[in-house]
Amino acid sequence: MNIVVCVKQVPDTATERKLRSDDKTLDRDAADGVINELCEYAVEEALRLKEAHGGEVTVLTMGPDKASDTIRKALAMGADKAVHLVDDALHGSDALGTSYALAQTLKKIGFDLVVLGSESTDARTGVLAAMLAERLGVPQLTFANKVEVDPSAAKAGSGGSIAIQRVTDYGYDRVEASLPAVVSVVEKINEPRYPSFKGIMAAKKKPVEKLGVADAEIDASQVGLANSWSEVADFAAAPPRAAGTIVKDEGDGGAKTADFLASKKFV
């Protein structure tokens, strides 16, 4: 089974994240770049599916040169090879542009299963997997907390079957489909492994193919900041919340809190 796992480098949420004042895009130099947390669950799930059913795991990322750190992390966890979509023309692409660029690349490199994290910690739109399914015309199996692939069918390369548990507000939906498909995973689907020393060393020798916009047959008029479907009009640091009243509990903390809630008409 040919599994492609899409990963994203995001600014470390433990550092201060900013937008650039010039073009209002993410300031990638202001914060350390790390692999998006939910992507680690996606890589782990891809590796588990490969271990159970055979095949190959390819890491795909779109991002600037420094996103290669994120590729290495996924390779060190055990992925076999990587494709790095990197081109200045992609800078500032919104979700529509990003999904288009990734879909074009996926069509070019081929896949039985695409696995993603359900959301990134920077943009947090949570729409990319659905958009990829739409663009690729394949089943959307998103917000999975459990993934099962039918091994007999999967080995045939096409026509394999897949089922997931899709997390919902009330519990979960059991969803069935045929491969190829797009899956997004939620936290807690698994426990991502730490790269071993051996894995880290091996990752340095694994092939990473760099593709530009032309290589992936991406129409440059559909990507990049200038061609986005939306724009940031302006932005500002959120004003600090007005300092609140902090009291020390002297046996009446609950009552004082109730007074506060009453003053705000919550009780």
Next chain:
Amino acid sequence: MSEILVLVEHVEGQVKKVTLELLTLARKLGTPSAVWAGPGYSPEAKARLAEHGAEKIYVADSADVNDYVVAPKAELLAQLVSEKSPAAVFVAATAEAKEIAGRLAIKIDSGVLTDVVGVEDGLVADQSIFGGGVNVRSRVTKGTPIVAVRPNATPVEAAAGAGAEEQVSVAVSETARSARIVERVKEEKGARPELTEAAIVVSGGRGVGSAENFSIIEKLADSLGAAVGASRAATDAGWYPHQFQVGQTGKTVSPQLYIAAGISGAIQHRAGMQTAKTIVAINKDPEAPIFELADFGVVGDLNQVVPQLTDEVAKRK
């Protein structure tokens, strides 16, 4: 005024509060038309939508729309956009509706804005990003704007609308039938409101100390008619189910009142609750960063403060 489509959120035939919020918001910017997708439509639902300003109600209540993941609803909206040429499409910023919005955006070649907390004239949307650290105003520049608005962003106001019903038949494509829902499993959640929609959320964290002790959080929540949330520390420890996790990798909530008990307020948690209107914190550590956000805070043992608060709330009812 120009028509704005509002995708109705409903569960077991009941219109959810967020839809009334969206209708209220849409009324300020145009003329709202409600779009009902899936089974369960009833005269009660119609009345509720009309009472909140729906001039038209497009009804596509075939089971087909509901039996496959997301795609049929995107096809329905795309069909309506093409037939009615609305000024905008509003959906709730729930996980599923955002996915519908995403697929719709591709179908109709239009921009989409997610997790919006307010919409101004000219369909300029307010968003709060980076865990609440930055406020952004953005707009769609191509096509029909698709806007996913967070629950609790708009206070509900009733206003009579005509509620003129129009049946819509949607031919769900083969592609949209590719991910079939074969079973819906409902997990026990009791009578509490849904976490992302609740007007009040009471969350417990590391300071709660054990699964058993979450009962004091639940009791406070029940006294206020609130939903229960948990920090990642609490869900990772197995004290409370993961689906109730509030934070960066869990749910984002934007309630009128958020009470954080035994939660330090790390960025991972703040990202999920910072847009709450009023924040109350109870924590024994006076240095906990949650107090920087709190409108009211108590430095003390939650085992003392929370039960006392529950009693006081009950007394004042």
